Amino acid sequence: MYEDRIKPRSLWSKVVTPEEAALHIRDGMTVGMSGFTRAGEAKAVPLALAERGRREPLKITLLTGASLGNDLDKTLAEANVLARRLPFQSDPALRKRINAGEVMFVDQHLSETVEMLRSRQLGPVDVAIVEAVMIKEDGSIVPTTSVGNSATFAMLAEKVIVEINLTLSPVMEGLHDIYIPTRRPFRGPIPITRPDDRVGVPSIAIDPSRIAAIVITAKEDSCAAIQPPDAETKLIAGHLTEFLTNEVRRGRLGSSLAPLQAGIGSIANAVLHGFLDTDFHDLTMYSEVLQDSTFDLFDAGKMVFASGSSITLSPERHDQVLHDIGRYKSRLVLRPQEISNHPEVIRRLGLIAINTALEADIYGNVNSTHVAGSQMMNGIGGSGDFARNAYLSVFVTKSTAKGGAISSIVPFATHVDHCEHDVDLIVTEQGLADLRGLAPRERAAVVIDTCVHPEYRDLLRDYYRDAERTVGGQTPHRLDRAFALHLAYQTHGDMRRAAEVPEAAAE
Amino acid sequence: MYEDRIKPRSLWSKVVTPEEAALHIRDGMTVGMSGFTRAGEAKAVPLALAERGRREPLKITLLTGASLGNDLDKTLAEANVLARRLPFQSDPALRKRINAGEVMFVDQHLSETVEMLRSRQLGPVDVAIVEAVMIKEDGSIVPTTSVGNSATFAMLAEKVIVEINLTLSPVMEGLHDIYIPTRRPFRGPIPITRPDDRVGVPSIAIDPSRIAAIVITAKEDSCAAIQPPDAETKLIAGHLTEFLTNEVRRGRLGSSLAPLQAGIGSIANAVLHGFLDTDFHDLTMYSEVLQDSTFDLFDAGKMVFASGSSITLSPERHDQVLHDIGRYKSRLVLRPQEISNHPEVIRRLGLIAINTALEADIYGNVNSTHVAGSQMMNGIGGSGDFARNAYLSVFVTKSTAKGGAISSIVPFATHVDHCEHDVDLIVTEQGLADLRGLAPRERAAVVIDTCVHPEYRDLLRDYYRDAERTVGGQTPHRLDRAFALHLAYQTHGDMRRAAEVPEAAAE
Numbered sequence A, B: 001m002y003e004d005r006i007k008p009r010s011l012w013s014k015v016v017t018p019e020e021a022a023l024h025i026r027d028g029m030t031v032g033m034s035g036f037t038r039a040g041e042a043k044a045v046p047l048a049l050a051e052r053g054r055r056e057p058l059k060i061t062l063l064t065g066a067s068l069g070n071d072l073d074k075t076l077a078e079a080n081v082l083a084r085r086l087p088f089q090s091d092p093a094l095r096k097r098i099n100a101g102e103v104m105f106v107d108q109h110l111s112e113t114v115e116m117l118r119s120r121q122l123g124p125v126d127v128a129i130v131e132a133v134m135i136k137e138d139g140s141i142v143p144t145t146s147v148g149n150s151a152t153f154a155m156l157a158e159k160v161i162v163e164i165n166l167t168l169s170p171v172m173e174g175l176h177d178i179y180i181p182t183r184r185p186f187r188g189p190i191p192i193t194r195p196d197d198r199v200g201v202p203s204i205a206i207d208p209s210r211i212a213a214i215v216i217t218a219k220e221d222s223c224a225a226i227q228p229p230d231a232e233t234k235l236i237a238g239h240l241t242e243f244l245t246n247e248v249r250r251g252r253l254g255s256s257l258a259p260l261q262a263g264i265g266s267i268a269n270a271v272l273h274g275f276l277d278t279d280f281h282d283l284t285m286y287s288e289v290l291q292d293s294t295f296d297l298f299d300a301g302k303m304v305f306a307s308g309s310s311i312t313l314s315p316e317r318h319d320q321v322l323h324d325i326g327r328y329k330s331r332l333v334l335r336p337q338e339i340s341n342h343p344e345v346i347r348r349l350g351l352i353a354i355n356t357a358l359e360a361d362i363y364g365n366v367n368s369t370h371v372a373g374s375q376m377m378n379g380i381g382g383s384g385d386f387a388r389n390a391y392l393s394v395f396v397t398k399s400t401a402k403g404g405a406i407s408s409i410v411p412f413a414t415h416v417d418h419c420e421h422d423v424d425l426i427v428t429e430q431g432l433a434d435l436r437g438l439a440p441r442e443r444a445a446v447v448i449d450t451c452v453h454p455e456y457r458d459l460l461r462d463y464y465r466d467a468e469r470t471v472g473g474q475t476p477h478r479l480d481r482a483f484a485l486h487l488a489y490q491t492h493g494d495m496r497r498a499a500e501v502p503e504a505a506a507e
Ligand SMILES: CC(C)(COP(=O)(O)OP(=O)(O)OC[C@H]1O[C@@H](n2cnc3c(N)ncnc32)[C@H](O)[C@@H]1OP(=O)(O)O)[C@@H](O)C(=O)NCCC(=O)NCCS
Pocket: A262, A263, A264, A265, A266, A267, A268, A288, A289, A355, A356, A357, A358, A359, A368, A369, A371, A372, A377, A378, A379, A380, A381, A382, A383, A398, A400, A401, A402, A406, A407, A408
């Protein structure tokens, strides 16, 4: 049964149990695992590792592409195996340990981790664990539903463990495009000039002698945990598609727009879903994770090509797409996240980038990561890679959270992942703020008028007017009241009670 | 006298007075002017414009490369000519009007302004005013001591006014490399792979029929207003060169390091000056403004090539370099700021980027622009272009300002231009914090131990410990005390009195 999955016969002897493979990983090591937005993670060895972690002292630094599926981050965290974790995660159990200071989480721009590894500013990587559909004659590895950082992990690691996943069809060969920038100072341009350019090779080339173990698995990716579009996300999608329709009318964009990027999560998926109800056509994506909406747009004949680093689908879509992958293959490419998120390519192609904010301030600075400035949600992910270099950088969010007790638009963002310079549009179900070419005072007026929930409009208008009158400046702020809404939520469970929070200034 | 400066005889009739040329500019227009870090600005027409502004209603949107010399921003601001100003300035009189809300200042990443103009997200540009050493036979324009955004302004504007500056030698021809990225979606890679690559043409090609007026001037650039290195900036330079020496020793860098970028201002200049006292050799720069330190490194035989967008020198250096420009020409290139600051090239070359912070917080988020969160100093300039994509992103600052009454390291930055992900090292005269690969809690410990002035160390340590204990999280913050130092400065004129500031929370 290995013949068609492990072509080099010399490697058959490397097939071992997950437990045996996990023995290559020792206390204190740095391990690079495949897996990006719950797609394509190694499924068996990490569990064996967790099992060992429950019995013996075993702490590792875990690098991945992005988040892992199948509750692996939870399992590893609960087994106390994780000393350090980078560059992204989205698991509630791990998040809890990170916020308790038990796991050191190094949140990074997703395009940058491998730059730091290659230049030895991070690392070295001791062991790489990569999920694959097959190992080819030349020993090269064909990844599965994500590429993430797997190629660089496999190239840099001292030892490589390959997990062959039998649930995935060998037809996936050819889906991936592995391109690694050459070493500085001899690095040349990345030759991608269109989303559908293939510039690399279809598998991860490594010296087969570094393959230390091979494990056979038959477990599927977990499905996406996203919510279907609701009334509010539909409104957000509507505002954005209306805006884009106007841009087309003004001649700033053609009716195929520009290559689209859409962030992780329910809102971004819902917004992309909204493109189904438009006249745009021949759309393309140059994105990170491809969610249901991408395939809905393919099936509706609206999308012609999508480039990403992973495919993460709902239960409804999962089997259909993966069993039918041959049908989509010519319209898809999966790239290393360094390339899907590369500033060079993003800037060149001129993307429309749609990412989600946890909160934005009235001037358009965006917090995508930290609840109340301290508690990590998931991580910055690729949002910075895309927002900084996009042709049009859009942030979407519902105007309130927690049943209205939190306004997503606040006077002062409690953490800034994306500064005002990187935010062109903010869209909530209330409306769309077009901030291009505006100064901060103008931005505040537009954001408050269009994006804020009516229940918070007076509160924010009062803050702005007071700051403008008493402090002034390019970006008027009252430092003694900047966090009054957040403090009201902390104290009273409701930001609407901000007026009850005393000022901080000593008078 | 025009023969060698205005080669096309057909253009001689366009030579007019500054006042006549200024008549092309009417109320409400958008004007793009040459000028970058006080170098190469048009010197006569803006003054005529200001003169008219004092007599008649005249408000314009002024776009430049960056800051203007010869007090032009002051003169235009005081004549009330400026309705809007972008993307950078550094003039105290204009700053005052910006902070009073009288001039709308759109602070932008310096590489991005022309992207927005070309895609018509900003603009259109009615008139461009460009300083030149000559107009060539083909009507193309040879710029002077800066390129900035001049090429794109001249290409996009309906009318072009050229100021021929007779104080500058025609020998400057060949110093510039004008490259404009092709239009999306047909854009190709920018083919620069080394700081000394020339990829464009030496002059700005425009249809001569769009040259509406030519003005002859004989005024020099103003000199740089920077302070010479002092005891503290020498310590900062020492910490950084020691760190880099160790990186070389560890094999992470060669003894020519990587191409250097150094920001504007006294501190960055002093730091670069510190490279004179090292064993590094064959240094190169891929930077924005080239200051005295670049030429000192040339003369000392330490630097082999420097790429920038402008040359701004002290009174001592100014005449020598400009009169001797032929001697330096083969080791210099001036590029459009879009290219000197382009994320694509910065990332490819892997720069060591050295920029200055106004303040940094204990987690390494940097404020380069807003005093106390509200008052604009200069603007983000190119610091974001460089910091985000550098191989090594360094921020330097003295640990205190205003005689010790302000700590430059604070609990929470009052404005975030550079998020923690874009800041690898923070260096003050106290020491150097190497933040690479650290989680926020670890970053705080290192920053407090190494960078903070001893008078503030306990204050910051207390803040951090209290936040960690009472709030926790990935990035522990007490929102009720986050700005206590700033409020103490506002109330008592001294951040050291932060303990006297009551908390903001409603208990
Ligand atoms: C920001 C982000 C968390 C939003 O996720 P989402 O699923 O689309 O958005 P939701 O509105 O469902 O919010 C998720 C949770 O945050 C909560 N939330 C939203 N805004 C909040 C706020 N201002 N304050 C506190 N909590 C908030 C929601 O209530 C919800 O909580 P729950 O899980 O307990 O129900 C997510 O997009 C993210 O992690 N982004 C950063 C990484 C990134 O952008 N990558 C993009 C490149 S792929």
